[in-house]
Amino acid sequence: MPAQADEVIREKVLTVADRLYYRRGIQAVGMDALRAEAGVSLKRLYQLFPSKEHLVEEVLHRRRQLWNGLVEAAVATGGTPRDRLLAIYDMLARWFDEDDFRGCVFINTFGELGATTPRIAALVREHKAEFQARVAQLVAEAGGPPSLAFQLAILAEGAQTTAAIAGTSEAAGHARDAAATLIDSVLAATATD
Known part of the structure; x- marks a missing residue:
């Protein structure tokens, strides 16, 4: 089968896996169910993804x-560093209102597999650290201390779980209201130091 056809099938399987895992949970979706929904043979599925763990990694x-x-699209809408930080919470509100919102796929995956699959746990941790680092960049642009970035990231993470x-x-x-209060308070204190 040509490489282009492989890529089309691969993308279809990833799209179906993403949808099913997010809707039902990873452990509830076996490879047979995935195969049937994607319309590929089990042999072909395992040729493309040697294990379910590999498939989950690709979905993540x-x-x-x-x-x-x-995040970047939201941040781009803000005119000031403060606005860019708060835009993250506006993006969260839009996401939470989507009909298929089931929480953060990374948190959900870690809850299901984190204790038993170190590579999956590492991917989740990397993703969360990357988000914290991006928030830290925005906080630095606003003139705030690194501790504010951790607080703002925790607010975003908590909002996802709560929603x-x-x-x-x-x-x-x-979370947005709390973030605005934190940002304003910390930046005012920083300005007087």
């Missing part, structure tokens, strides 16, 4: 790119 890589794109459990987007607004 795709989600990481998606998340980073959403998934509560089933509403209200957590994003509360």
Whole structure:
């Protein structure tokens, strides 16, 4: 089979896996269910992805790119460093309002597999560290200390979990309000030092 056809099938399997894992959970979706939904043979599925763990890793890589794109698009809407930081929470509110929102795929995956699959746990940790580093860059641009970045990232992470459990987007607004208070307080204190 030509490489181009392989890539088309690979993308289809990844799209189906992403949707099913996010909707049902990784452990609830076996390779047979994935094979049937994607319309590929089990043999072909394992040729493309040697194990379920490899498939989960690829899904997480795709989600990481998606998340980073959403963060960057949100940040680009802010005119000031403060606005860029708060835009992250606005993006979260839009995401939480989507019909298929089921929480953070990284948090969900870590909850399911983190204790038993070190490579998956490492990918989740890398993703979360990357987000914290991006928030730290934005905080530095605003003139804030590194500790503020950790606080703002924790607010975003907590909002994701709270929204998934509560089933509403209200957590994003509360997190945004708390973030604005923190940013204003810390930057005012920094300005007087």
